[in-house]
Amino acid sequence: MSVKVQGLSKQFGAQWAVNDVSFEAKSGQVLGFLGPNGAGKTTTMKMITCYIPPTQGQVSVCGFDTIESPLLVNEKIGYLPEHNPLYKDMYVREYLWFVGGIHKISNTKKRIDELIEMTGLELEQHKLIGALSKGYRQRVGLAQAMIHDPEVLILDEPTSGLDPNQLVDIRNLIKQLGKEKTVIFSTHIMQEVQAVCDRVLIINQGEIVADDPIDVLRQKAVGNNIITVEFKQKADKKKLAGIKGVQEVSQKDKEWQLIAAKGTDVREEVFAFAVANNLTILEMRRELSSVEDVFHQLTKS
Amino acid sequence: MLSIFKKEINSFFSSLIGYIVVGVFLLFMGAFMWIFPDYSILNYGFATLHQLFDFAPWIFCFLIPAITMRTFAEETQSGTIELLATRPITDFQIIMGKFFANWLLVIIALIPTLLYYYTVHQLGAPVGNIDAGEVAGSYIGLILLAGAFVAIGLFSSSLTNNQIVAFVVGIFLCFFFYMAFDFLSTLSSNDHLIELFGINYHYNLLSRGALDSRDVIYFVTFIFGFLFFTKTALERRNW
Numbered sequence: 001m002s003v004k005v006q007g008l009s010k011q012f013g014a015q016w017a018v019n020d021v022s023f024e025a026k027s028g029q030v031l032g033f034l035g036p037n038g039a040g041k042t043t044t045m046k047m048i049t050c051y052i053p054p055t056q057g058q059v060s061v062c063g064f065d066t067i068e069s070p071l072l073v074n075e076k077i078g079y080l081p082e083h084n085p086l087y088k089d090m091y092v093r094e095y096l097w098f099v100g101g102i103h104k105i106s107n108t109k110k111r112i113d114e115l116i117e118m119t120g121l122e123l124e125q126h127k128l129i130g131a132l133s134k135g136y137r138q139r140v141g142l143a144q145a146m147i148h149d150p151e152v153l154i155l156d157e158p159t160s161g162l163d164p165n166q167l168v169d170i171r172n173l174i175k176q177l178g179k180e181k182t183v184i185f186s187t188h189i190m191q192e193v194q195a196v197c198d199r200v201l202i203i204n205q206g207e208i209v210a211d212d213p214i215d216v217l218r219q220k221a222v223g224n225n226i227i228t229v230e231f232k233q234k235a236d237k238k239k240l241a242g243i244k245g246v247q248e249v250s251q252k253d254k255e256w257q258l259i260a261a262k263g264t265d266v267r268e269e270v271f272a273f274a275v276a277n278n279l280t281i282l283e284m285r286r287e288l289s290s291v292e293d294v295f296h297q298l299t300k301s
Numbered sequence: 302m303l304s305i306f307k308k309e310i311n312s313f314f315s316s317l318i319g320y321i322v323v324g325v326f327l328l329f330m331g332a333f334m335w336i337f338p339d340y341s342i343l344n345y346g347f348a349t350l351h352q353l354f355d356f357a358p359w360i361f362c363f364l365i366p367a368i369t370m371r372t373f374a375e376e377t378q379s380g381t382i383e384l385l386a387t388r389p390i391t392d393f394q395i396i397m398g399k400f401f402a403n404w405l406l407v408i409i410a411l412i413p414t415l416l417y418y419y420t421v422h423q424l425g426a427p428v429g430n431i432d433a434g435e436v437a438g439s440y441i442g443l444i445l446l447a448g449a450f451v452a453i454g455l456f457s458s459s460l461t462n463n464q465i466v467a468f469v470v471g472i473f474l475c476f477f478f479y480m481a482f483d484f485l486s487t488l489s490s491n492d493h494l495i496e497l498f499g500i501n502y503h504y505n506l507l508s509r510g511a512l513d514s515r516d517v518i519y520f521v522t523f524i525f526g527f528l529f530f531t532k533t534a535l536e537r538r539n540w
Contacts, residue, residue: 049387053539074389081387085380089316090308101304102388144384 002027002152002182003048008057010043010206017043019206020057025199027151030178032197032214033186036299040206041186042082045156048184049079062151075103078145082156084138088130092121092140095129096147103148115143120169135166142173153177155185159192171196190292204299217294225260226287229270232280239277243269255283302390305398309372313406322368326410329360334417342417348425349432353414354439354508358479358501361407361450366471368406369454370464372399373535377462382535392535396528400448400455407447411440435510442507445520449500450475452527459534478523 003025010018018040025031033041046052048059050070058065064072087095093112100108116125119139124132129140138158145153159170175196177183187193193200193214200217202210210217231254240256241249245266248259260266267286274281313319333340333356340352376382385395418436425431457470482499486492496502500523503516 046383051383051387051538071389071391074387077387079384079387081380081383083380085384087312087381088379089312094311098304098308099388101307102390 002062003184004058004060005044005048006058008044008047008059009055010040010047010052011055016206018047018054021203021206021208022057023201023208023211025152025182025184027182028179029198030174030183030185030196032193032200033184033203034188034190034193034200034295035186035203036188039203039299041203042156044203045079045081045154045184045186049077049154050074075148076151078148078150078153080141080145080153080155080158084141086129086137086140086144088128090129092116092125092127092129092132095140096143099144099147105148111147111149115146118146119143119173135162135170138162138166138170142170146177150181152182153184155183157186157188159187159189167192190295202295202298209298210294225264225266227258227260227266227270228255228283228285228287229258229281230255230283231274232282233278235277235279240273243273245269302394302398305385305390305395306402309399309402310405313368313402318368319406319409322364322406323410323413326360326364327413330356330414330417342421342424348421348430350417350421350436350439353417354443357411357443358446358504361447362472362475362479365403365407365447365450366454366457366468366475369403369451370458370467370471372403372455373459373531374462374464374467378464386535392532393528396455396531396535400451400524400528403451403454404448407451408444411443411447432510435508438510438512439508441512442504442516445507445517446479446500446504449478449520449523449527452524452531453478456527456531456534459531 005024006022008018008021009016021040021044023031033044035041043052047054048061048066050066050073053067058067060066061073062076064076066073090098093116096112096115097108100111105111116122119142121136121139121143124136129137132140138161142155142158145155155174158174159167162170171192174183174185178196178198185196197214199213200210201208235256237249237251240246240258243258243266245260245264246258246269247261250257250259258266258270265286267284270284271281273279313322330353334342334352338344340356342350342352345352373382376385386392418431422429422431453474454467454471457474458464458467460470461467479500482495482497483501486495486499489495500520503519506513506516
């Protein structure tokens with residue numbers, strides 16, 4: 001188990017920013033850390049990287065405890081903090097040399113070349129970090145986190161503020177990294193979780209409200225099965241409610257919304273109903289719930 | 302520690318900071334020693350470097366906090382301290398790296414003043430009529446004093462994320478530890494005991510050319526004391 005978090009809590013003043021959080025992350029897995037702003041994602045990450053100590057609980061990274069042996073933990077972790085802090089007056093390569101020096105990696109030049117290629121920084125490698133656009137700075141941030149080839153990567157909102165193309169690039173990179181390493185990354189963008197993560201951890205007000213593989217989470221969302229249908233002719237509400245499996249009927253302009261029981265598909269019955277009543281169906285669609293819905297359900301206060 | 306040290310030195314000399322510090326220091330020293338007639342070596346009539354060693358601490362009181370104000374304040378402000386703190390190095394290694402880099406910059410600023418020594422050496426009648434032991438002791442004292450000021454500067458920078466606050470607090474603490482104990486001692490009958498705490502007392506003793514281990518120990522203790530305070534201040538995130 002690469003990262004093991006047990007009963008982790010952090011108190012700031014009277015507020016519990018993180019409250020009794022436990023989870024595990026395996027290697028070869030991308031763990032998405034999802035939650036509204038101020039849910040405790042960043043605080044949890046800071047405790048895993050030994051930047052701040054927990055009030056209660058334990059974190060172990062590759063078998064090392066964060067309190068007892070922080071230096072060993074830091075050797076195993078690559079960390080990209082929130083807002084991606086960088087020295088703006090340093091050159092890209094100079095900065096990577098500096099970081100490589102701290103980690104005492106061997107053959108720094110080769111490693112830097114590799115990383116520059118991996119993160120797509122070839123054209124920008126001789127520039128000042130301060131002169132780079134946000135997307136490229138984010139890449140520098142990723143490169144510095146990976147320089148010592150860590151087993152665990154902790155990325156705090158690595159994709160914030162990127163344009164759509166850069167977003168795709170960085171996501172692919174994270175996905176690729178996740179094949180060999182343990183990646184924990186936080187975000188509040190739902191699509192990203194669906195695109196990148198193998199497992200999702202939803203955290204709200206300092207507590208874990210869901211910890212599931214992504215497909216399990218999607219099934220969880222199947223609460224209400226909503227079918228929206230539009231007929232050319234006028235339809236009768238009572239008759240519609242009589243369709244087998246339909247529990248509730250409501251009308252929105254010309255569209256009818258039929259709510260069916262969990263896990264049932266009533267589209268066939270609706271079609272049969274239309275044929276029997278000489279109605280022409282102009283449109284019919286089933287609303288699939290996404291992780292987004294689960295997120296809303298779980299974090300609604 | 303070496304990486305931090307190199308990075309700091311690089312940032313001094315790849316930006317203007319390093320050159321300005323050395324330039325301003327030499328400009329002040331040059332003006333006092335060669336231009337202003339009240340202090341000028343040429344008018345003074347004695348083959349000594351007293352002016353240099355009397356004025357340098359005052360200039361350091363301003364200059365050193367100006368160099369050190371960014372060390373931790375900037376890192377805290379930009380968040381890069383988080384990246385440093387989550388590397389496999391201890392806080393004390395970070396502090397030591399920064400301390401030696403800043404100290405070295407001040408020592409580099411002092412090196413060209415050796416030319417003044419050479420000049421006075423040549424101007425003496427007969428040539429070489431200058432107390433070399435006194436000058437050596439004074440340089441050692443000045444370098445140790447600079448180290449003490451750098452330690453104070455690092456500490457004040459670690460207190461805040463605002464560089465101006467760090468600068469002002471740094472100047473205050475430098476003046477306080479340099480001179481305040483001398484002034485305070487005049488208020489009390491235990492004047493000698495109070496003087497002992499001040500930097501000036503030990504600096505003056507070293508300046509006489511008598512390299513007493515007690516004075517050196519005073520400076521080393523002083524420096525490590527402030528580096529330890531700096532460490533404590535950085536660790537306040539753990540509270």
